[in-house]
Amino acid sequence: MKAFVGVTDFDWYKYLSNIPNLDEVNFWQPSGDVVFRALQPGEPFLFKLHSPRDFIVGGGFYAHYSRLPVSLAWDTFQEKNGANSLPEMRRRIEKYRRSTPSIEDYQIGCILLEQPFFFKKEQWIPAPSDWRPNIVRGKGYDLTTTLGAGLWNKIQIRLHETRLPSQQEIRDERERYGAPLLITPRLGQGSFRIIVTDNYQRRCAVTQERTLPALDAIHIKPYKESGPHDVRNGLLLRSDIHRLFDTGYVTVNPYYRFEVSRRIREEYENGRDYYAMNGRPLHLPHNRALWPDNTYITWHNENIYKG
DSSP states (O other), X not given: OEEEEEEEOHHHHHHHHTSTTOOEEEEEESXXXXXXXXXOTTSEEEEEEOTTOOEEEEEEEEEEEEEEEHHHHHHHHGGXXXXXXXXXXXXXXXXXXXXXXXXXXXXXXXEEEEEEEEOOGGGOEEOOTTOOTTOSSEEEEETTSHHHHHHHHHHHXXXXXXXXXXXXXXXXXXXXXXXXXXXXXXXXXXXXXXXXXXXXXXXXXXXXXXXXXXXXXXXXXXXXXTOOSOGGGEEEEEHHHHHHHHTTSEEEOTTSBEEEOTHHHHHHSOOHHHHTTTTOBOOOOSSGGGSOOHHHXXXXXXXXXXX
């Protein structure tokens, strides 16, 4: 198992550490020109402040990497980006991009982290002994080595002291300060949205529409009905189809085909464009493990779909 120590600024840490009960954060990269591949989902990502504050001050659990327009990153995560507004977020990004303010909807790298934790100043952990001042983005550590295991034990001690909600997931019902094991990160709403969007190659599952602002990552079983932020409870749909899905005029059957209710014609005397898609097979993620779970599809068929 690995961990990654990423470099961040004090303002980002300070802002987020004052927000209670955070379930996710976006650790953004100003350009996103380097794809983050250092971790597997569930491995820890730790926050180290810029020098001269050479301390680890918190962390979270890696879920996903995506390159997003800055407007979408803000719309999805808002204050969980570590800023109080989109203009403030852009100001911070442009400082590191060394660019003048603009209206361009530029792309940034987004490292999505779940169950974040932040340490008080007296709990900060000095950077590992092999840390060098010329490290700009961060550095990976093998948690089975002496140096990595020592770092991991210090993290667990801090989490035990603060009794954070993520402590049990980190311990994974093992002996205190035991060997690190991979956990499954519990997704927040924003991470669910981006991961579903990327799993469907940023195309509507029914129409293959690729205009990103017109696409919605939806819950098949709504969150308000105890539907989880689970990619298997998700679909990427064009916004008009999303509204019809939520109101029961369309659905997906257990064979992954699109179905359109006769009620559109009966109630609105229209729907020709939608009926033309009736029976169409869905465009699904390449990985079958990410396909919608039939448990959620059946729930929608039985509780929402008008038939």
